Amino acid sequence: xxxxxxxxxxxxxxxxxxxxxxxxxxxxxxxxxxxxxxxxxxxxxxxxxxxxxxxxxxxxxxxxxxxxxxxxxxxxxxxxxxxxxxxxxxxxxxxxxxxxxxxxxxxxxxxxxxxxxxxxxxxxxxxxxxxxxxxxxxxxxxxxxxxxxxxxxxxxxxxxxxxxxxxxxxxxxxxxxxxxxxxxxxxxxxxxxxxxxxxxxxxxxxxxxxxxxxxxxxxxxxxxxxxxxxxx
Amino acid sequence: xxxxxxxxxxxxxxxxxxxxxxxxxxxxxxxxxxxxxxxxxxxxxxxxxxxxxxxxxxxxxxxxxxxxxxxxxxxxxxxxxxxxxxxxxxxxxxxxxxxxxxxxxxxxxxxxxxxxxxxxxxxxxxxxxxxxxxxxxxxxxxxxxxxxxxxxxxxxxxxxxxxxxxxxxxxxxxxxxxxxxxxxxxxxxxxxxxxxxxxxxxxxxxxxxxxxxxxxxxxxxxxxxxxxxxxxxxxxxxxxxxxxxxxxxxxxxxxxxxxxxxxxxxxxxxxxxxxxxxxxxxxxxxxxxxxxxxxxxxxxxxxxxxxxxxxxxxxxxxxxxxxxxxxxxxxxxxxxxxxxxxxxxxxxxxxxxxxxxxxxxxxxxxxxxxxxxxxxxxxxxxxxxxxxxxxxxxxxxxxxxxxxxxxxx
Numbered sequence: 001x002x003x004x005x006x007x008x009x010x011x012x013x014x015x016x017x018x019x020x021x022x023x024x025x026x027x028x029x030x031x032x033x034x035x036x037x038x039x040x041x042x043x044x045x046x047x048x049x050x051x052x053x054x055x056x057x058x059x060x061x062x063x064x065x066x067x068x069x070x071x072x073x074x075x076x077x078x079x080x081x082x083x084x085x086x087x088x089x090x091x092x093x094x095x096x097x098x099x100x101x102x103x104x105x106x107x108x109x110x111x112x113x114x115x116x117x118x119x120x121x122x123x124x125x126x127x128x129x130x131x132x133x134x135x136x137x138x139x140x141x142x143x144x145x146x147x148x149x150x151x152x153x154x155x156x157x158x159x160x161x162x163x164x165x166x167x168x169x170x171x172x173x174x175x176x177x178x179x180x181x182x183x184x185x186x187x188x189x190x191x192x193x194x195x196x197x198x199x200x201x202x203x204x205x206x207x208x209x210x211x212x213x214x215x216x217x218x219x220x221x222x223x224x225x226x227x228x229x230x231x232x
Numbered sequence: 233x234x235x236x237x238x239x240x241x242x243x244x245x246x247x248x249x250x251x252x253x254x255x256x257x258x259x260x261x262x263x264x265x266x267x268x269x270x271x272x273x274x275x276x277x278x279x280x281x282x283x284x285x286x287x288x289x290x291x292x293x294x295x296x297x298x299x300x301x302x303x304x305x306x307x308x309x310x311x312x313x314x315x316x317x318x319x320x321x322x323x324x325x326x327x328x329x330x331x332x333x334x335x336x337x338x339x340x341x342x343x344x345x346x347x348x349x350x351x352x353x354x355x356x357x358x359x360x361x362x363x364x365x366x367x368x369x370x371x372x373x374x375x376x377x378x379x380x381x382x383x384x385x386x387x388x389x390x391x392x393x394x395x396x397x398x399x400x401x402x403x404x405x406x407x408x409x410x411x412x413x414x415x416x417x418x419x420x421x422x423x424x425x426x427x428x429x430x431x432x433x434x435x436x437x438x439x440x441x442x443x444x445x446x447x448x449x450x451x452x453x454x455x456x457x458x459x460x461x462x463x464x465x466x467x468x469x470x471x472x473x474x475x476x477x478x479x480x481x482x483x484x485x486x487x488x489x490x491x492x493x494x495x496x497x498x499x500x501x502x503x504x505x506x507x508x509x510x511x512x513x514x515x516x517x518x519x520x521x522x523x524x525x526x527x528x529x530x531x532x533x534x535x536x537x538x539x540x541x542x543x544x545x546x547x548x549x550x551x552x553x554x555x556x557x558x559x560x561x562x563x564x565x566x567x568x569x570x571x572x573x574x575x576x577x578x579x580x581x582x583x584x585x586x587x588x589x590x591x592x593x594x595x596x597x598x599x600x601x602x603x604x605x606x607x608x609x610x611x612x613x614x615x616x617x618x619x620x621x622x623x624x625x626x627x628x629x630x631x632x633x634x635x636x637x638x639x640x641x
Contacts, residue, residue: 094290096297097319097637098344098425101388108407123291136341141297141318144289170337173329174322195425 085129085155086117086212089205092128093121094148097135099162099195106198118205125151130208131185132201136164136171137178149185157208160187161201163194170194261286261301275313281305285622289318295392295629296636298610302622309617309625314610319640327600332358332432332567335597340426342604343638346385348378349580350638351430353587354600356511356576358432361569361591369557370434371513376550377417377429379543380447384413385581386536386543387458389633393533394465396630397474405461412450419443433561439554447551454544462537475530479616479628482527489612492605493583494535495632499527505579517549529631536581536633568595582606582633606638 095103106113113119122128125148137145149158160181163169168179181187188211191204261284267273278284288299297318303311323342327335335354342350352374359366391406414424419442421429429436465471481489486499496503504521506514522538524531569591577586583605592598609632616628 098341100296101344101425104403105407105411108411109404110408110411136319136321138318138320140320141289144318148290170341171321171326174326176320176322197424 086209091130099134111198348381357587357589360574416446478529498531500525604638606634
């Protein structure tokens with residue numbers, strides 16, 4: 001491919017709003033059920049459209065697509081992607097202070113965040129989706145932390161764990177701390193507590209999953225590039 | 233090409249052209265200023281075949297936000313330069329602007345794994361300033377909760393040390409122990425980590441039913457449980473061979489480096505503040521001060537595990553000897569000690585915590601100096617790590633068990 005070619009020429013052409021796109025049908029020629037009677041013996045379902053489901057009264061229109069009554073699941077690719085993103089949030093393994101211990105506690109046997117798809121903790125920002133800022137952010141650490149945030153690939157989310165990161169907490173009056181990390185980076189979920197219990201962190205991460213699914217996160221609106229002045 | 237403008241359509245972050253224009257990704261090991269001391273000039277002058285490598289401040293195994301610049305010759309660490317201050321919260325200054333009761337909540341998050349010990353030494357120093365007699369029941373409760381906290385701290389040490397040597401399982405086990413103990417202490421104090429429980433002249437609350445029942449449950453199987461956890465590591469050939477002979481320091485070196493606590497006792501010096509300069513009710517309690525003579529990482533690990541058993545002994549005696557009575561001395565709401573100085577030292581899980589407080593007669597300490605063992609132990613890292621491999625640096629640092637909150641204060 002010619003690298004000089006403008007990007008717009010290669011972009012996917014989307015039909016207009018009123019146009020009906022021809023569905024892409026992928027035939028299953030690779031796999032067949034062991035029992036020939038399974039899945040209704042491969043028969044076509046009587047119900048083929050959402051309108052039929054609604055008319056039959058078996059499910060409301062909102063539930064119809066997941067009800068199993070249809071052979072296909074009509075949806076948007078974005079919706080599926082968000083579902084995947086929300087259920088495999090990979091946090092960055094970056095603890096700053098006290099809250100980091102409770103973050104680890106949330107990840108280990110007793111609380112086990114893995115059950116809700118908030119695992120594994122990645123040590124590299126290149127592989128992480130969520131930055132859980134756990135602990136007091138000092139002026140000296142602010143630069144490296146923002147650099148970590150900038151190194152994470154989009155889409156990404158930020159969780160402020162603990163009072164220190166939400167507002168400064170018990171160190172608000174200190175000369176060397178930053179009163180809330182929202183001064184240096186966008187935050188999606190705030191979890192108060194000094195430190196919050198592991199259950200609190202898990203609750204906050206579940207809220208974040210809802211944010212991801214609802215597309216309410218900060219990342220679509222966020223300008224690309226450094227979000228903080230260079231002298232922080 | 234020019235840098236992307238902030239207005240108009242934004243290019244995708246995945247576009248490599250955007251990444252090229254941005255000055256991110258490299259943490260320069262060399263400081264941007266000319267060397268300020270002879271030591272800096274020596275360290276940042278590279279010999280033949282040497283290179284500098286930056287590690288941290290965000291590194292999964294530095295136990296917090298420590299940054300270390302390593303000077304390497306091949307894979308050998310020739311020298312290193314720790315860069316501190318990434319968690320400096322100005323606690324000592326905050327304490328000077330808080331009254332004596334508020335100081336307790338300010339010093340709590342210093343060593344966040346063993347918060348009760350951070351409270352303990354200032355509280356004793358203030359009691360000396362005020363000349364208060366603490367009720368005996370309060371002293372017993374302090375010892376009881378403190379020893380529980382020591383076990384929680386040592387249990388976490390076991391998991392982290394193994395994690396830095398590459399073992400993933402022990403940390404799961406150690407967090408099970410730690411979670412049980414902190415839930416128990418939460419029933420007593422109301423918080424899981426930063427307890428804020430000790431008061432000047434006593435403790436905040438008396439023993440309650442939930443704490444006692446959780447403690448009874450745990451005590452009935454604690455020894456067995458900890459023994460079974462230890463078999464994970466003590467009989468593991470890989471772990472023992474890796475940790476033995478790693479980061480050896482002799483008695484003279486440890487004393488020169490001002491080591492205290494388990495790190496000093498692992499070199500054969502039976503110095504324990506609880507015995508050497510007794511405080512609280514420790515003279516009435518029967519426990520041993522374990523020592524080892526090897527002075528390597530394995531000795532420091534085994535010594536801490538031995539201390540867990542001694543702590544269980546102390547807890548058992550506390551429960552049997554616990555007297556009745558008040559848990560707080562009678563004190564005015566506003567504390568104004570007479571002008572003077574007080575020093576108090578206690579034995580924490582990492583070594584000697586001590587506080588030097590100066591009162592000028594007002595309701596706030598004029599100056600409060602906190603001596604923290606983590607900071608003192610971190611200075612010996614340079615001695616221990618020389619001519620070790622990169623992979624061993626974190627293991628040696630983990631065997632000293634520093635907590636960055638205490639290092640940077």
